Each structure stands twice: as C-alpha cells, then as structure tokens.
Amino acid sequence: MNRPHSAVRDASGHAAGHAAASPSSSANPLLRPWTTPHGVPPFGAFTPADFREAFDVALAEHDAEIAAIANNPGPATFDNVIAAMERAGATLTRVSGLFFNLSSADTSPELQAIERDMAPVLARHYNAIALDPALFARIQAVPETGLTPEQARLLEREKTAFRRAGAGLPPETMARLSDIAARLATLGASFAQNVLADESAWEMALDEGDLDGLPEDLRNAAAQAANERGQPGRYVITLSRSLLEPFLQFSTRRDLRARAFRAFAARGANGDAHDNRAIIAETMALRAEKARLLGYDSFAAFRLDDAMAKTPEAVAGLLHAVWEPARARALADQQALQDLFIADGHNGELEPWDWRHYAARRRRNEADFDETGLKPYLQLERMIAAAFDVARRLFGLTFRERSDLPRWRDDVRAFEVTDGNGKHVAIFYGDYFNRPSKRSGAWMSSFRSQQNLDGEVRPVVVNVMNFARPADGQPALLSFDDARTLFHEFGHALHGMLSNVTYPSLAGTSVARDFVEFPSQLYEHWLEQPQVLQTFATHWRTGEPMPEPMLRRLLDSRNEGQGFATVEYAASALVDLRLHQRTDFEGFDIDAFERQTLDDIGMPRAIIMRHRPGHFLHVFAGDGYSSAYYSYLWSEVLDADGFAAFRDSGDIFDPALARRLHDFVYAAGNLRDPREAWLGFREREADPQALLAKRGLDQAA
Known part of the structure; x- marks a missing residue:
C-alpha cells in the first residue's frame, strides 16, 4: 500500500481525497460531476482516451489555483495559503486517483501508454509546485500562532515536505531535482509494467x-x-x-x-525487453544524486530522516536483531528438510524450489498438520465476513453489499459501510481474484479519501487481492496465509475508512511509512483468535466449524516456518537498506550486489529473497518503500505489543482499548507524531521483545 503525503503529491496518484471537482460543461465524463451514489467513480461511462483530456484540464486548473495562492498580494495566513492548497487540485486528485487505481488493478495497453506519458508530466507538475519560490515564501510566512493542533501539524508537515523536495535551494539545483523526479517517474512506471508483462506472459x-x-x-x-x-x-x-x-x-x-x-x-531479469536491471541502476544513481543535492550522505539517510526510525543505523540494528535468531532457526530447519530430501532418494542439496514442499511434509510428519485439510474451512466469503465482524465488534461498523454501485469488473464487490447509528462511513470495494491485467500482490488504496474541510467527505476505499479464481460452481478457498493477507489489507482499509480529520493531506494512511503498517498488521491478530475461527472457519460442503483438534494444531503451528519467513523478508529489507546506503553507481551490477550482500549476511542457500531486485515493486515501482521495506518489521514491534494489550485484558474486543485504538490510530490519520499516537493508544512505550516472542524467535533454535 502506497500513498504520498501532503499537497506535494507524486505521480502514483494514490493521494485521492480532495472535494469533488467544480461542475464542468465538458462532455468528458471524468470532468463532469459524478452523480453516482455516494459519488463513486462512474465505471462504464468513460474510456481510456478520456483520461488524456481530463489530465490536461486538471493540470491547467491546478496550475491556476497554485498561481493564485503564490501570487496573492495579501498577508499570508493559514487559510489563504495552507487551507487553499488543500482545496487546490481537486479535479487532478480525483482523476489521478481513478487512473492509477485502474492502472494497477485492471490495466490495458491504452492505460499503460497513458501512464508512460503522464508519469514524467505529473512528476514535473508536482515538483514545480514544491520548488516554486513564491509559494514557498508564502508558506514560510504563515504565522504559527493562533492555530489549532491540527492546523499546526499540517503547517509543520507542509514545510517539511517542501524542504525535503528542495525548496529554497539554488535555481540550478531545483531544476536538476525536477529533471530527476521526472525521470524517476518514467523509470518507476516502466519497472512496474515490465514485471506485469513477465507475470502475464x-x-x-x-x-x-x-x-x-x-x-x-x-x-x-x-x-x-x-x-x-x-x-x-x-x-x-x-x-x-x-x-x-x-x-x-x-x-x-x-x-x-x-x-x-x-x-x-527471474521476473524482471530475463535479459529481454522487460529486463529491469538497467532501470534499477539508473534509478539508484538518480536517487543517490537527489540525496546529495538535498544535503544527505545517502538516499537511505534522506528517506529515513522523516521516518520513525530516523537513521539507517537504527533500521540496521532492528533488522540484525531479528536476522540472527531467524537465520539460526532457518539453518536448523534447512538441515531437517535436507534429511527428508535425502530420505526421498535425492542426491545433492536442498534447493529453493524444494523448501515449501519438504516443509509441508515435515509439518505433516511432526505436527500431524496437513494444510490440504485446512482450506475447505477457509472460504473467501466467510473470511470476508470474519473481517467485517471484527470491525463491527471493535468499531461498530456494518457492511451492506451494494450491487447497484458501478464497478470496474463484474466480480468486484462493493459495500456501503455505516456506523452504530446507521450513519454513512465509507464505500468499500473488494477486488479479490487475479487476472492478467492486475499487478501482483495485494494492496489498499482509495478512490477518494476522507476530509472535513468544506463539509464532510467520506472515503471510497479499495482492497485488491490476487486469489486464485475457483472453478465454476465452487467456492474460493484460501490458505491461512491468504486469509491473513485479507485481514492485513482490510486493516489498511479501516485506516482509510475510519479517518476523521479536517485536512485531506492528514487523512487516513498518510502517515510515516514505518507506522502505516501498524494498523494493518495489528488487525491480522484477530484472525488467529479461536472465537473468530470457531465462528467463521466452516466447511464449505457441510457448514460444520473447524474441528477442535485441527483448530488447535493450526494455532500451535503459527510459529512454524518463522525462520524461513523472517529470513526471506529480512534479507529483502537488508538488501534494500544497503543498496540505498550506497553512493557510487558507476558501472553498477545489481546481480553482483545482491550476491555479495546475501553472502555477507550468511543467507541460507535454500532460501532466496522474498522480492529479488528485478521484481521488487515496493522499492522500484515508485519510491514508496525505497530504503523503507523494513517498515513491516518496525510496525510489527508495535502490533505485537499492541495486541498484547487486548490479550492481557481478557477481552480481545475490550471496549476501552478499542476506543483508544480508534481515536489515536484508525481515525486519527496524521494528526500527531506516530510516537504520540502510539502512546495515546498503549499508554506506554512499545516493548521490542514482543516482536521476537510473536515470531517464536525469543528462544534459541
């Protein structure tokens, strides 16, 4: 999940959230007011070609709005500068949000061509705003006195965003930063399209x-x-x-x-027209140059300076604290799997394509746990219902399917979300099945995010998955990892749907990258609770609940394979971090760098990175998680300790804890520093040991 902060937005387009565009007489359905129920996008009423005109009109409109703010001759105030910037760009935000959601979830050659064309245009547009000297001077002149806490937070965030974009630097430096941004946007779009091409073909x-x-x-x-x-x-x-x-x-x-x-x-690294290795080398050289121009030793230092972690050293410390026990566990597991491999009559060593097979055999042999018997109890429909029910019990939400709402595919689901008083909260879309036009992975995004600036605007949120489509007449059955992914992304969705702030730039998931995974990972814990599984894990043929012995074996096995899972994740995070600490990319060879880094950390030979560089979309399809893939682990410290509060209370739906979680996390957006948000919920600092305990790595392998 990736959404940029602030009115200084990037070309990902995932910062949807301003008020509806002004009425237009245009015949283009993207530019007319959306009169659909709850103002959802009018899917089916536009064609890809409509986006080109819509972008042109929206960009010109935004340019005019920003010029009016920058050139206002009156004294700078919060309302005529910061609030005005929040109101500006409504049409562009709306069109971009729709376009980039579709280009990820249901792309086409037409949309891909527009994306390649628009990526550098949008990057230059937003950089021109961020580097506008007159606008920056107006922002700097806004008085800091007499502001509400939310206004003070937004002003601080805007100043930080502009400085980090290069505002105030010499003109030639700002011009180079603009060129870099445009090129990086093009490279990121090409990277993602190359991966999709390999996956689809x-x-x-x-x-x-x-x-x-x-x-x-x-x-x-x-x-x-x-x-x-x-x-x-x-x-x-x-x-x-x-x-x-x-x-x-x-x-x-x-x-x-x-x-x-x-x-x-090998996705993205097959030596053909879709090979991403040259893109990686150019991307890294440009990021390093950008960091130097902004006064940082490395791109990692630049990126982490505005995160919870603050420094690459802090991130490395966390990753290595987890890496060592995880590696020890994985090596012990590797030997046990090697023994099974040899017993099967094979010669040589266990390979990465053998690990999952023999790990499953080992679970069956040692723990009497066979996942083939588990999936009939994990129906997609029932897991969706479970996620909804947990939201009801924690936050009082109700989900009602709305088949009348426009959708981009017939199998996409749409739900209206209401609170305990029947008040409209959000529209939630679920796009659950894989298709060749959808990029891999799972994510949350928004077609419209929440705000209360000029009246209440409620969000339109989407979860996108890639579950296997069942045969006709059969239910979709999930693995437990699939079900956990569903809960994870729904946690992100709740972060967007429950948002209750005034200003769009502070709404929902517009928080520090290493805090944004906390609400989603925390939500995963409820899937693992017996009272949830006993209710919703029912056999698709008989309707019977999961048998108690199977449930017990499932819960007892949660930490099995954590050596493997932690190693493949942490290796990706360490490669990402070290790559972005590097400063010299002349003649750079990403394959050699990957091999050397994995050798340095002692990567077990039968495991590879969860995301090898050629298809590492988190890091190279835009910079959402560049030098920040560690964020999942940083947030896991919080989620492990956060759920301990519910567990220790004796009620996993404890009303007082749920209220604090709602007020300080899910509904609060970026109203306060992440540490303050955590303390508001947990009322003490997080305990890092909770992470190792959660993963079962607090004891020697």
Whole structure:
C-alpha cells in the first residue's frame, strides 16, 4: 500500500481525497460531476482516451489555483495559503486517483501508454509546485500562532515536505531535482509494467499426468486458469502467488517445481525487453544524486530522516536483531528438510524450489498438520465476513453489499459501510481474484479519501487481492496465509475508512511509512483468535466449524516456518537498506550486489529473497518503500505489543482499548507524531521483545 503525503503529491496518484471537482460543461465524463451514489467513480461511462483530456484540464486548473495562492498580494495566513492548497487540485486528485487505481488493478495497453506519458508530466507538475519560490515564501510566512493542533501539524508537515523536495535551494539545483523526479517517474512506471508483462506472459500448462500431489482445490484453480487462457481440459500454473506457492508446496514433480520457481524468481531479469536491471541502476544513481543535492550522505539517510526510525543505523540494528535468531532457526530447519530430501532418494542439496514442499511434509510428519485439510474451512466469503465482524465488534461498523454501485469488473464487490447509528462511513470495494491485467500482490488504496474541510467527505476505499479464481460452481478457498493477507489489507482499509480529520493531506494512511503498517498488521491478530475461527472457519460442503483438534494444531503451528519467513523478508529489507546506503553507481551490477550482500549476511542457500531486485515493486515501482521495506518489521514491534494489550485484558474486543485504538490510530490519520499516537493508544512505550516472542524467535533454535 502506497500513498504520498501532503499537497506535494507524486505521480502514483494514490493521494485521492480532495472535494469533488467544480461542475464542468465538458462532455468528458471524468470532468463532469459524478452523480453516482455516494459519488463513486462512474465505471462504464468513460474510456481510456478520456483520461488524456481530463489530465490536461486538471493540470491547467491546478496550475491556476497554485498561481493564485503564490501570487496573492495579501498577508499570508493559514487559510489563504495552507487551507487553499488543500482545496487546490481537486479535479487532478480525483482523476489521478481513478487512473492509477485502474492502472494497477485492471490495466490495458491504452492505460499503460497513458501512464508512460503522464508519469514524467505529473512528476514535473508536482515538483514545480514544491520548488516554486513564491509559494514557498508564502508558506514560510504563515504565522504559527493562533492555530489549532491540527492546523499546526499540517503547517509543520507542509514545510517539511517542501524542504525535503528542495525548496529554497539554488535555481540550478531545483531544476536538476525536477529533471530527476521526472525521470524517476518514467523509470518507476516502466519497472512496474515490465514485471506485469513477465507475470502475464508466463504460464506452465499441465496434463493429468503432471498433477501428482496436488489437492482438489488447486487442481480446480489450475483448471479454471487454463479455461481463462483458452486451454480447456488442461491445467495452468501462473506466476500468481495464489497458484504458484501451493504448487510448490504440494507438487511431487521436482522438475516442474524448479521450472515454476525459476520463472518466478527471474521476473524482471530475463535479459529481454522487460529486463529491469538497467532501470534499477539508473534509478539508484538518480536517487543517490537527489540525496546529495538535498544535503544527505545517502538516499537511505534522506528517506529515513522523516521516518520513525530516523537513521539507517537504527533500521540496521532492528533488522540484525531479528536476522540472527531467524537465520539460526532457518539453518536448523534447512538441515531437517535436507534429511527428508535425502530420505526421498535425492542426491545433492536442498534447493529453493524444494523448501515449501519438504516443509509441508515435515509439518505433516511432526505436527500431524496437513494444510490440504485446512482450506475447505477457509472460504473467501466467510473470511470476508470474519473481517467485517471484527470491525463491527471493535468499531461498530456494518457492511451492506451494494450491487447497484458501478464497478470496474463484474466480480468486484462493493459495500456501503455505516456506523452504530446507521450513519454513512465509507464505500468499500473488494477486488479479490487475479487476472492478467492486475499487478501482483495485494494492496489498499482509495478512490477518494476522507476530509472535513468544506463539509464532510467520506472515503471510497479499495482492497485488491490476487486469489486464485475457483472453478465454476465452487467456492474460493484460501490458505491461512491468504486469509491473513485479507485481514492485513482490510486493516489498511479501516485506516482509510475510519479517518476523521479536517485536512485531506492528514487523512487516513498518510502517515510515516514505518507506522502505516501498524494498523494493518495489528488487525491480522484477530484472525488467529479461536472465537473468530470457531465462528467463521466452516466447511464449505457441510457448514460444520473447524474441528477442535485441527483448530488447535493450526494455532500451535503459527510459529512454524518463522525462520524461513523472517529470513526471506529480512534479507529483502537488508538488501534494500544497503543498496540505498550506497553512493557510487558507476558501472553498477545489481546481480553482483545482491550476491555479495546475501553472502555477507550468511543467507541460507535454500532460501532466496522474498522480492529479488528485478521484481521488487515496493522499492522500484515508485519510491514508496525505497530504503523503507523494513517498515513491516518496525510496525510489527508495535502490533505485537499492541495486541498484547487486548490479550492481557481478557477481552480481545475490550471496549476501552478499542476506543483508544480508534481515536489515536484508525481515525486519527496524521494528526500527531506516530510516537504520540502510539502512546495515546498503549499508554506506554512499545516493548521490542514482543516482536521476537510473536515470531517464536525469543528462544534459541
């Protein structure tokens, strides 16, 4: 999930949130007022070509609004500068939010062409605002006295954003920063499109003889994927995690596992037209130059200066504190899996495409836990209902499906969200199934974010997943990791839906990158609670709840595999951090850098990074998580300690704790510094040991 802060927005377009655009007489449906229920986008009423005119009109409108603010001859005030900036760009924000959500969730060659064209244009536009000397002088002149706490916070955030963009530097420096921003936007768009091209193009077609070991639900999903690709009667494995990972886990065909895994690992690095390695080298050189121009030793130092962590050294300290016990656990697990591998009659060493298969075998042997028996109890529909019910019990929310609302695909779900008094809170969209036009992964975003600047504006929020589509007439069945992902992204969605602030730039998830994962990761904990699973984990055929022994084995096994999971994540975070601490990229070879870094930290040979550089979208498709992929772990310190408060209270829905969580986190946006938000909820500092305990790494392997 990625959304930029402040009126100085980037080309991702995910900062949707201003009031509706002024009425226009244009025939373009994107420029006319959206008269749909609750003002949701008018899906079906526009074509990709409409976006070009809409962007042109919206950019010109925003330019005029900013010029009027910058050139206002009257004394600078909060209202005529900062609040005016919050009101400016409504049309552009609305059009961008729609466009970039579609370009991620349901793209097309037409949308991709527009994205390539618009990325540098939008980057230059926002940099021109951030580097406008007259505008910056107006912001600097706004009196800091007589402001509400929220206004003071917004003023501080705007000043920080402008300084970090380069405002006040010599003209030639600002011009170079603008060029860098435009080029980085182009590179980021190309990077994401290259990954999608590799993911969409690759498939492995199978016949009946190739299905050894695959459970019924995976066979059905592979058959459905084959039908969608014009190969009825066959089975297809794609590079979607929802198909690939269970295939790696269950298939007894080592040759096919190796083929699929190698394709997955090589995305964006196949030496063809979609190879991202040159993009990475140029991106890193430009980021390093940007950091130097802004007075920082490295891009990591620049990026982290405005995060909770503050310094690369603090991040490295956290990552290494987790890395060492995780590596020890993973190496012990690797030896145990190697023994199973040899016992199967194989020679040589365990490979990365073997790990999931033998880890599942080990769980069956040692813990009497077979995930093939688990999935029939984890119906997508029931897991959605579980996420909704937890929100009801914590925050009083009700979700009512609205099939009348426009949607971008027929299988997208739309819900109206209301509070305990029946008041409208938000519109929530769920886009759950994978498709070739959707980028991989799972995320939350907004078509419109919340604000109360000129009357109450409630948000339109979306969760996007990539679950395998079930065969016709069959329910979608999830792995437990899939269900956890659903809860994670729904936690982000609640952060957007419950937002209750005045100014759009402070709304919802517009918080520090290493705090934004706290609400989402915290929400995952409720999935693991027996009273939630006993109610919603029901067999799709019989309706019976998950048997007590299975539930107990599931909960007891939560920390199994944490060595593997932590190592593949932390390795990605360490490579990201070290890469952005580097300053010299002349003749840079990302493959060599990856190998050297993993050698330095002692990466177990049978595990690879969760995200290898060629497809590391978090880091290179824009800079949302650049030198900040550690954020999930930083936030995990908070979520582990935060849920301990509910657990220790004896009531996982404790009303007083839920109220503080609502007021200081989910509804509060960026009203206060993240540490103050945490203290408002937890009423003490976080305990870092809670992270190791949660992952079962607080004891020697």
